[in-house]
Amino acid sequence: MSGGDGEEAAAAAAAATLHIRCTNGSKLAVRADLGLSVGAFKAIVAESCDVPAPQQRLIYKGRILKDEQTLASYGVETDHTIHMVRGAAPPPASTAPPAANNVTPAINATTASNSPAVGFGGLLHGLGGSGSANSGGLGSFGSGLPELSQMQQQLSENPTLMREIMNMPLMQNILNSPDLIRNIIMNNPQMREIVDRNPDLAHVLNDPSILRQTVEAARNPELMREMMRNTDRAMSNIESSPEGFNMLRRMYETVQEPFLNATTMAGEGDRSSNPFSALLGNHGSNQARDPAANSPTTTSESTTGSPAPNTNPLPNPWSTTAGAAQGATRPSPVTNARSATAGGLGGLSSTDLGGMLGGGSDTSFLSQVLQNPTMMQMMQNIMSNPQSMNQLLNINPNVRNMMESNTQLREMFQNPEFVRQLTSPETLQQLISFQQSLMSQLGQQQAGPERTQSGAGAGNTNLNNLMSMFSGLGAGGGLGVPSAPNVPPEELYATQLAQLQEMGFFDTQENIRALIATAGNVHAAVERLLGNIG
Amino acid sequence: MGSEGSAGVVVVPRNFRLLEELERGEKGIGDGTVSYGMDDADDIYMRSWTGTIIGPPNTVHEGRIYQLKLFCDTDYPDRPPTVRFQTRINMSCVNQETGMVEPSLFPMLGNWQREHTMQDILIGLKKEMSAPQNRRLHQPHDGNEDQRVEQKGLSLRCVIM
Numbered sequence: 001m002s003g004g005d006g007e008e009a010a011a012a013a014a015a016a017t018l019h020i021r022c023t024n025g026s027k028l029a030v031r032a033d034l035g036l037s038v039g040a041f042k043a044i045v046a047e048s049c050d051v052p053a054p055q056q057r058l059i060y061k062g063r064i065l066k067d068e069q070t071l072a073s074y075g076v077e078t079d080h081t082i083h084m085v086r087g088a089a090p091p092p093a094s095t096a097p098p099a100a101n102n103v104t105p106a107i108n109a110t111t112a113s114n115s116p117a118v119g120f121g122g123l124l125h126g127l128g129g130s131g132s133a134n135s136g137g138l139g140s141f142g143s144g145l146p147e148l149s150q151m152q153q154q155l156s157e158n159p160t161l162m163r164e165i166m167n168m169p170l171m172q173n174i175l176n177s178p179d180l181i182r183n184i185i186m187n188n189p190q191m192r193e194i195v196d197r198n199p200d201l202a203h204v205l206n207d208p209s210i211l212r213q214t215v216e217a218a219r220n221p222e223l224m225r226e227m228m229r230n231t232d233r234a235m236s237n238i239e240s241s242p243e244g245f246n247m248l249r250r251m252y253e254t255v256q257e258p259f260l261n262a263t264t265m266a267g268e269g270d271r272s273s274n275p276f277s278a279l280l281g282n283h284g285s286n287q288a289r290d291p292a293a294n295s296p297t298t299t300s301e302s303t304t305g306s307p308a309p310n311t312n313p314l315p316n317p318w319s320t321t322a323g324a325a326q327g328a329t330r331p332s333p334v335t336n337a338r339s340a341t342a343g344g345l346g347g348l349s350s351t352d353l354g355g356m357l358g359g360g361s362d363t364s365f366l367s368q369v370l371q372n373p374t375m376m377q378m379m380q381n382i383m384s385n386p387q388s389m390n391q392l393l394n395i396n397p398n399v400r401n402m403m404e405s406n407t408q409l410r411e412m413f414q415n416p417e418f419v420r421q422l423t424s425p426e427t428l429q430q431l432i433s434f435q436q437s438l439m440s441q442l443g444q445q446q447a448g449p450e451r452t453q454s455g456a457g458a459g460n461t462n463l464n465n466l467m468s469m470f471s472g473l474g475a476g477g478g479l480g481v482p483s484a485p486n487v488p489p490e491e492l493y494a495t496q497l498a499q500l501q502e503m504g505f506f507d508t509q510e511n512i513r514a515l516i517a518t519a520g521n522v523h524a525a526v527e528r529l530l531g532n533i534g
Numbered sequence: 535m536g537s538e539g540s541a542g543v544v545v546v547p548r549n550f551r552l553l554e555e556l557e558r559g560e561k562g563i564g565d566g567t568v569s570y571g572m573d574d575a576d577d578i579y580m581r582s583w584t585g586t587i588i589g590p591p592n593t594v595h596e597g598r599i600y601q602l603k604l605f606c607d608t609d610y611p612d613r614p615p616t617v618r619f620q621t622r623i624n625m626s627c628v629n630q631e632t633g634m635v636e637p638s639l640f641p642m643l644g645n646w647q648r649e650h651t652m653q654d655i656l657i658g659l660k661k662e663m664s665a666p667q668n669r670r671l672h673q674p675h676d677g678n679e680d681q682r683v684e685q686k687g688l689s690l691r692c693v694i695m
Contacts, residue, residue, distance in 0.1 A: 021566040023588065057599060061559050061571020062584035064599060075575055081562025083569050085588050085599060 016078035018071075020045055023085050034076060039067035045084065057085040170527060489516055496522050505529055551611055552580040555651055568656035573603070581606050583615075583652060587660050593669045595623075602659075604652055614646040617655060622674045626667050635659070 020028050028048050032041050042053040058065040060074055060082045076082070238244040490497070493515040499522050500511045510529065518524035546554075558564075559571045570585035583604040589595030600623055606615040617640075619633035627639035637643035642650060642658040662668060 019562065021562055023566065025566060059569045059586050059588075059599070062569050062586050062601070063571065064586065064601065075571075077560075080560045083562060083566050083586075083588075087597070 016076070018076065019079070019081040020048070021081055021083050022049065022051075032071070034072040035070055037068065037070055038065040041071055042067070049084075051084070051086050055087050057087045059083040059085065170523075170530075493520055496520055496525065500525065500529075548608070548610060549580070552606065555653070556580070558651075558653065564653060564657075568653060568660060570604070570652050570656060579608070581608075585652065585656050587656055587663075590660055590664045593664055594671060594673050595663045598673070602656070604655070606652075611648050611650070614643045614650070615652065615655070617643065617659075624671045624673050625662065626671075627662060 016032065016034050018030050018032060020030055022028075026049075030041075030045055030048055032044050036044075038058065039053070042056045042058065045051075045056060045058075046053045060076060060080070063074060065071075065074060065082075235248060238248055489512045493512065496515050497508065497511055500515075501508075503526065505511055505526075511525070514525040514528045515522075518528060555570075556572060559569065562569065567588045567590070568585065570583055572580060573582035573584045583606065585602040585604055587600045587602065589598040589600065599621070601620040603618045603620055604615045605618075607613070614637065617635040619628055619635070622633070624630070627636055628634070629636060635643060637646075640658070640662065642655060
């Protein structure tokens with residue numbers, strides 16, 4: 001017995017025997033010096049079991065052992081038991097188990113096939129949103145988070161707007177050339193870094209068929225919803241299987257998190273990306289609620305926006321080509337002329353209402369109006385008749401009050417020369433540019449009426465925009481005096497230059513040259529600049 | 535113990551009871567998902583204790599390690615100790631601000647038996663985490679714990695959207 005005691009004393013002095021209990025119930029004995037640090041002890045434990053040291057969570061007597069402390073400082077002695085829990089993999093994921101370890105290949109294949117297209121759908125949503133805000137501006141992808149969220153929200157609320165944007169010739173030309181899209185995406189340093197790290201992502205961006213599939217999904221709300229549902233189901237299946245969490249986490253940390261950081265321009269680290277995750281979470285929940293509520297709001301806004309109560313319901317002659325054709329085939333007695341006048345004002349209100357949903361829609365709509373000779377002729381007839389002009393202005397109470405308070409404005413509209421100048425395409429295009437800049441400034445006010453879903457509020461916003469346009473036009477035009485042609489281009493095209501800067505065209509000289517060549521048309525200037533890039 | 539002629543039940547003194555629980559905590563007897571020990575080894579009254587609960591599987595608590603404080607006053611084990619969560623947790627029987635376990639909502643503390651031990655309290659709390667009303671509650675995001683998968687899943691969906 002005394003010999004045995006001596007042996008035990010010698011063993012205790014050399015190393016202590018500690019028992020490790022794993023979560024699954026297995027138990028193992030480890031010999032280690034009590035002066036070791038917890039980190040070193042984890043390395044010793046890793047040799048005896050299959051859990052890597054960074055994933056080990058050791059618990060002894062109700063405390064979680066920290067790597068910097070020593071075992072003796074926690075009071076660990078021989079024959080004591082330490083509990084071990086397998087924790088999450090560290091962010092680098094270098095020590096993670098191999099992919100598809102416990103996952104069914106079918107589920108993995110489903111996710112692999114779904115994620116790239118759907119992920120690119122999100123990218124294109126951002127792209128479309130930027131286009132809607134800046135009339136096809138493409139370099140501004142990755143702008144501030146609030147603006148991007150707002151654009152995405154507006155875009156998802158209105159499928160028609162998305163379809164209209166996609167059908168514009170500019171967008172068609174852009175999407176038909178993969179090189180252009182790759183250049184746009186590579187302008188963002190963080191996106192370039194992501195592509196360098198993930199060859200698969202580069203393959204997605206270079207594949208025209210995937211781009212086309214993404215465009216189809218973005219254009220068709222039903223298809224988009226179905227793709228989202230498939231992705232959610234696949235993710236739920238993966239989450240339910242063993243090690244599914246780790247696989248989803250790895251996919252998120254490798255692809256989606258850098259993608260999200262690049263999109264929001266907040267790549268400072270995991271800590272700073274968490275608030276954006278919360279913001280996007282709220283944004284996602286809002287999206288689910290808005291489409292259902294937006295449809296009746298749009299209908300009520302359309303009804304409220306029509307300021308022609310004393311006229312029988314007349315189809316909007318400016319909404320579609322069929323309406324225009326129908327108007328063209330109609331005879332023109334005095335009664336019909338008055339109806340056309342009232343309808344014209346309704347069309348103008350519709351234009352403003354459409355502008356609330358995005359500048360792109362407004363530009364497209366007015367471009368169609370300008371290119372239609374029948375509509376131009378109808379507007380010419382309305383404008384050339386002073387009595388019709390007076391009736392047009394008196395229908396709207398706010399406009400009438402404005403006319404009474406400002407006699408110069410009334411005289412201006414009575415002047416045929418000024419009216420003819422207002423009708424010319426060049427002036428109308430300048431008016432469109434002015435309205436676009438006005439829309440961007442009133443972005444905050446636009447959101448208010450939409451949030452409260454108040455038709456009257458929307459109407460007031462429309463009228464405010466209209467009066468602002470008239471005031472600006474009056475101040476700029478003077479009493480029918482045209483603007484001096486010898487003004488320097490920087491001042492003449494200040495608004496257009498600001499818009500091009502916002503779109504991402506930072507070469508001021510190139511922008512001025514394009515604007516001079518296109519007579520201040522931002523749309524044509526953008527096409528010209530993109531043509532140079534292509 | 536000599537029980538000759540004694541008709542009553544033997545009452546274990548407080549210190550012997552606590553020493554026995556301390557040794558069981560050191561040896562790790564049990565299923566391995568709860569662990570407890572003294573907060574301060576030099577406390578001769580052995581009043582302040584620390585415990586941990588590993589979140590049970592198939593619940594929102596899975597993968598989380600909850601740290602608690604148990605305070606056994608001089609009348610323990612005749613009266614239950616006070617239990618407080620140091621790790622933030624969302625449970626029906628836990629006060630959200632202070633982390634105290636409410637005896638009125640946790641039957642083991644409300645209907646205290648002398649035979650219950652601190653290990654029984656921890657195991658009872660772990661079973662409470664698997665109860666239907668607590669198994670799906672959304673848990674607060676604690677910086678000390680591992681990242682929550684649900685939040686990242688939500689971010690993933692939003693990015694795809």
